Amino acid sequence: MVLTLIEHGDGEIAETSLEMLTLARDLADQVDEDVSAAMFGGEELAAGLGEYGVDTAYVCGGDLSESYAPEARADALGILMDDLDSAAVIGGGTDTANEVLAHLSAKRDLAMAANTLEVDTDGETCEITRQRWGGSLLEHATMEGETKVFSAPDHELPIEPVGDGEAAVETITPDVDEASFEVAIDRVEEADIEGVPLPEARIVIGGGRGVGGEEDFEQLEELADQFDGATVGATRIAVDEGWVSHDAQIGQTGQKIAPDLYIAAGLSGAVQHWVGAKGSENVLAINTDPEAAIMYKGDYAIVGDLHEVVPELTDAIEAATD
Amino acid sequence: METLACIKRVADTGAEIVLTEDKQSVDASAVGYTMGPHEECAIEEAVQVVEEEGGTSTVLSLGPEDVEDQIYEGIGRGADEGIIMETDGEEWGPESTATAIADGVEERDFDLLFFGNESGDNANYQVGIRVAHQLDLPVVTGIKDFDVDGDTAIAKRDVPGGSEVFEVDTPAVITVKEGLNTPRYPSMRSRMQAKKQELEVLDPKDTEDRLQMQELETPEAEDSEAEVLGEGPEAVDNAVEVLEEMEVL
Numbered sequence: 001m002v003l004t005l006i007e008h009g010d011g012e013i014a015e016t017s018l019e020m021l022t023l024a025r026d027l028a029d030q031v032d033e034d035v036s037a038a039m040f041g042g043e044e045l046a047a048g049l050g051e052y053g054v055d056t057a058y059v060c061g062g063d064l065s066e067s068y069a070p071e072a073r074a075d076a077l078g079i080l081m082d083d084l085d086s087a088a089v090i091g092g093g094t095d096t097a098n099e100v101l102a103h104l105s106a107k108r109d110l111a112m113a114a115n116t117l118e119v120d121t122d123g124e125t126c127e128i129t130r131q132r133w134g135g136s137l138l139e140h141a142t143m144e145g146e147t148k149v150f151s152a153p154d155h156e157l158p159i160e161p162v163g164d165g166e167a168a169v170e171t172i173t174p175d176v177d178e179a180s181f182e183v184a185i186d187r188v189e190e191a192d193i194e195g196v197p198l199p200e201a202r203i204v205i206g207g208g209r210g211v212g213g214e215e216d217f218e219q220l221e222e223l224a225d226q227f228d229g230a231t232v233g234a235t236r237i238a239v240d241e242g243w244v245s246h247d248a249q250i251g252q253t254g255q256k257i258a259p260d261l262y263i264a265a266g267l268s269g270a271v272q273h274w275v276g277a278k279g280s281e282n283v284l285a286i287n288t289d290p291e292a293a294i295m296y297k298g299d300y301a302i303v304g305d306l307h308e309v310v311p312e313l314t315d316a317i318e319a320a321t322d
Numbered sequence: 323m324e325t326l327a328c329i330k331r332v333a334d335t336g337a338e339i340v341l342t343e344d345k346q347s348v349d350a351s352a353v354g355y356t357m358g359p360h361e362e363c364a365i366e367e368a369v370q371v372v373e374e375e376g377g378t379s380t381v382l383s384l385g386p387e388d389v390e391d392q393i394y395e396g397i398g399r400g401a402d403e404g405i406i407m408e409t410d411g412e413e414w415g416p417e418s419t420a421t422a423i424a425d426g427v428e429e430r431d432f433d434l435l436f437f438g439n440e441s442g443d444n445a446n447y448q449v450g451i452r453v454a455h456q457l458d459l460p461v462v463t464g465i466k467d468f469d470v471d472g473d474t475a476i477a478k479r480d481v482p483g484g485s486e487v488f489e490v491d492t493p494a495v496i497t498v499k500e501g502l503n504t505p506r507y508p509s510m511r512s513r514m515q516a517k518k519q520e521l522e523v524l525d526p527k528d529t530e531d532r533l534q535m536q537e538l539e540t541p542e543a544e545d546s547e548a549e550v551l552g553e554g555p556e557a558v559d560n561a562v563e564v565l566e567e568m569e570v571l
């Protein structure tokens with residue numbers, strides 16, 4: 001059996017879980033096994049997983065789904081893993097999936113490979129390809145051990161409906177040790193966020209070292225004001241300099257964006273920045289250096305000083321949209 | 323409080339990642355090394371907790387001899403002590419790294435053990451959690467806001483629209499993300515001072531990883547040259563035209 005950890009939110013299966021099922025089905029085919037799913041809550045969504053090749057979905061309710069206690073969820077997965085005699089346990093590309101799977105691996109002494117794109121197996125050793133550096137580098141590795149644990153990266157694998165009808169749904173109450181609930185979410189605090197969050201923005205105006213200061217970021221804000229649903233983002237350098245807060249950071253250790261348009265001003269396009277921006281539909285770079293890396297990654301470029309180009313662009317857009 | 327920050331050095335790559343000829347590692351000869359952004363915050367937090375609560379902060383890294391540069395950097399940023407778990411330069415995987423760190427710190431009474439949520443280069447997402455289980459300590463991950471209240475650690479992580487709050491008893495393992503705090507930069511003087519400090523050298527327990535890297539590969543770049551719309555402010559008319567075509571205005 002290939003056991004998958006399926007996550008959900010807002011009444012939908014997480015996309016990254018559906019992407020991961022593409023990897024899980026491929027692995028299951030190789031070892032001639034079925035794919036099953038473990039879920040915490042979300043019973044109403046479970047049957048629909050058949051569409052993505054899941055044979056049986058096991059839904060844990062009660063405390064396991066109501067609170068988020070990563071170790072308890074790992075224990076529940078471990079119990080299912082044993083019951084189903086699983087060759088592999090796989091989750092999607094979220095911090096929570098990685099966390100639960102790491103607990104499982106640590107407690108059961110299993111090897112784990114995060115951000116795995118491909119698995120080839122003869123039934124014992126796995127040859128895998130996984131991402132490093134947020135996807136800027138690939139690692140080819142071998143993996144040993146009876147049961148192997150993987151997570152898939154976010155937004156890398158295709159979602160492929162295979163149309164297998166409905167999955168069988170079983171509600172279960174695994175007997176998890178009380179002590180494993182010790183670390184759990186105590187409460188949730190809401191934050192006031194102004195404007196459109198970066199991952200949802202339709203237009204992103206990004207600034208880097210070339211912007212030069214906190215006040216200069218105003219120029220980018222003014223450009224953003226010309227669009228509906230536009231948000232200003234930044235590189236790590238701009239954040240380190242204290243010009244904008246870390247919430248605005250785009251990249252490997254910041255946020256990932258997927259706008260229709262990314263205007264990248266005064267930033268070089270370092271790999272760690274680009275992994276957060278490569279999901280952009282169109283990129284317009286504004287840079288004094290025609291040889292900057294961003295000039296080879298973007299679609300359009302203006303060679304010039306952003307302090308001259310950005311205000312002019314703001315005016316021109318204002319005139320054009322009047 | 324006794325705090326520990328476990329850090330990993332990573333190649334300080336920028337525009338592109340260059341591999342060594344044998345494809346066994348990233349060639350850092352032209353760019354040098356740095357520590358991951360998450361771990362810069364781990365050090366800062368370990369130092370801040372001690373500034374508020376008293377005690378000692380320690381920076382630990384497992385790696386080849388010259389990882390002492392990153393440890394000195396941590397001392398320059400305010401940590402009191404440094405521990406190097408010296409390897410021969412071969413890459414250590416997540417299982418062996420966690421086993422060695424847990425073994426190395428087991429006998430010491432750290433109250434808070436900070437790690438990066440995932441390393442900047444290999445991102446295995448498991449070292450901190452494995453160490454916690456080996457030491458039988460609670461662990462919270464992905465932390466972006468941290469406080470200590472007596473023997474309780476209050477740790478928050480971001481979720482869309484807010485944060486999830488965990489409260490755990492110390493001693494505990496905390497894995498953190500960039501944004502947790504604003505790391506201070508060491509002054510020239512504190513950098514010089516740091517280098518005078520003696521580091522504790524530990525021989526790491528060497529175990530086998532079941533995940534074994536065979537070879538690295540830089541993915542095919544989809545790079546193509548951007549269409550230059552012009553130079554300077556004169557280019558904006560062309561830009562507006564292009565934006566109109568994109569239907570984003």
Ligand SMILES: Cc1cc2nc3c(=O)[nH]c(=O)nc-3n(C[C@H](O)[C@H](O)[C@H](O)COP(=O)(O)OP(=O)(O)OC[C@H]3O[C@@H](n4cnc5c(N)ncnc54)[C@H](O)[C@@H]3O)c2cc1C
Nearest residue numbers: 208209210235236251252253266267268272273288306442
């Ligand atoms: C493990 C790790 C994780 C990282 N994570 C991230 C991350 O999440 N996000 C991130 O952004 N970085 C990250 N970094 C840092 C990254 O490697 C780069 O250092 C950073 O992205 C560079 O920022 P920049 O482009 O603003 O600066 P630079 O690389 O210095 O580029 C500045 C650019 O501005 C141009 N310029 C200067 N003046 C002007 C002007 N007046 N008008 C127009 N153009 C001008 C220059 O030609 C240059 O191209 C990470 C690094 C590491 C090691």
